[in-house]
Amino acid sequence: MFSRFSRSARPVAQRLAARPVLNFTYAASAAGFAGAATLAYQQNVRPTSCEVMLAKGDSVNITEFPTLQRYILAQTGDQELAALLMGITLACKATSRACAKAGIANLFGLAGEVNSTGDDQKKLDVLSNDLFIDALVNSGAAAVLVSEENDEPIFVEKKKAGRFIIAFDPLDGSSNIDCNVSTGTIFAVYEKKGTGPATMDDVLRTGNDIIVAGYCMYGAATELVITFKGKGVHRFTLDPSLGEFMHIESDVKIPAGGGKKIYSANEGNYMNWDKAIVSCMEQYKNAKPPYAARYVGSMVSDVHRTILYGGIYLYPADKKSKNGKLRVLYEGFPMSMIVEQAGGAASCGLFKGKIQRLLDIVPTSIHERCPVIIGCKRDVEHVINEYKKQGLA
Numbered sequence: 001m002f003s004r005f006s007r008s009a010r011p012v013a014q015r016l017a018a019r020p021v022l023n024f025t026y027a028a029s030a031a032g033f034a035g036a037a038t039l040a041y042q043q044n045v046r047p048t049s050c051e052v053m054l055a056k057g058d059s060v061n062i063t064e065f066p067t068l069q070r071y072i073l074a075q076t077g078d079q080e081l082a083a084l085l086m087g088i089t090l091a092c093k094a095t096s097r098a099c100a101k102a103g104i105a106n107l108f109g110l111a112g113e114v115n116s117t118g119d120d121q122k123k124l125d126v127l128s129n130d131l132f133i134d135a136l137v138n139s140g141a142a143a144v145l146v147s148e149e150n151d152e153p154i155f156v157e158k159k160k161a162g163r164f165i166i167a168f169d170p171l172d173g174s175s176n177i178d179c180n181v182s183t184g185t186i187f188a189v190y191e192k193k194g195t196g197p198a199t200m201d202d203v204l205r206t207g208n209d210i211i212v213a214g215y216c217m218y219g220a221a222t223e224l225v226i227t228f229k230g231k232g233v234h235r236f237t238l239d240p241s242l243g244e245f246m247h248i249e250s251d252v253k254i255p256a257g258g259g260k261k262i263y264s265a266n267e268g269n270y271m272n273w274d275k276a277i278v279s280c281m282e283q284y285k286n287a288k289p290p291y292a293a294r295y296v297g298s299m300v301s302d303v304h305r306t307i308l309y310g311g312i313y314l315y316p317a318d319k320k321s322k323n324g325k326l327r328v329l330y331e332g333f334p335m336s337m338i339v340e341q342a343g344g345a346a347s348c349g350l351f352k353g354k355i356q357r358l359l360d361i362v363p364t365s366i367h368e369r370c371p372v373i374i375g376c377k378r379d380v381e382h383v384i385n386e387y388k389k390q391g392l393a
């Protein structure tokens, strides 16, 4: 069902040419613009805006619904995991709505508390966290929840408990909320090892044990990107009129060769970085042509762009923060799994005396941090080689 939605625009263009406009399926309408544009490019003719509108179709013409819900059911064949993921998508939709209405609903600003890792909590951090906890606990599928916003893991009471452990950052990039810049949610799902009640042994595991990872970006559109381990990366966009996430792309891969030359890091920390990272930055600037600098300051947005366009995202360790800033369980791990599945690489760089692949870390506490160097293989391997060249690894 989902294999039809590949990046190749040519078959779509051919289908478009073969079908009467009013009978377009969702597949044709979703990819219609790309198809029309590619056909026009091949023929060296620009489509008129009218042709583009016709090719795009309208949701009322859709007769097929490749929704996230159907995709989850098709992928899992597991009612309990499906129920859990439905809970996550419900909370994503509610968070999306809250972000979109934040100005109107007086949801900008601080909640007046500090979270587990010492950050000031925003009202939307608290609200989104409550939404995820309610949706997950009541899914009947969760055993333990680990949230950025809770000091301790939440062990779900026996009568509502299920088989899964979920680590999540309910609202990532919350410093961007008040200026209406995109934010996101990040999550990772593990399955309990045994049949008895969950323990911390089920929670503190390497990233290689994750069975599903995803993020939802609250941007110009709300988009959910998900991977079932070993099954590629898939994109779904929220259609607000239906309240459903619709499939827009299968098996997303970072562009071949590493894509655009873009680096993404908070250069305000430059003076405290390792020599190897400083040297890479110099090389990005001195390359001909130089790399472009792009930094939103919301990990979800910066990693999303890196997957779609290419390049590298770095939040390295520095002299003041030896472990970097980002959290292993609900930022580093899920994003690394997604990027690796998209054909990229994810490393900590030099961390605790050796070069480490990020997913191999074994966390010892739930809010542990690690350096994150993530993106296309071309650029991540270049950073690792720089550590080796400098004799640091």
Ligand code: AHG
Pocket: 119, 148, 169, 171, 172, 173, 174, 175, 266, 297, 298, 299, 300, 302, 315, 325
């Ligand atoms: P959160 O809002 O969940 O605390 O995460 C913020 C993270 C991440 O989204 C972003 O990449 C990074 O912090 C930005 O940090 P700086 O402001 O130090 O650049």
Ligand code: MN
Pocket: 169, 171, 172, 173, 299, 331
């Ligand atoms: Mn975050």
Ligand code: MN
Pocket: 125, 148, 169, 170, 171, 172, 173, 174
């Ligand atoms: Mn957060």
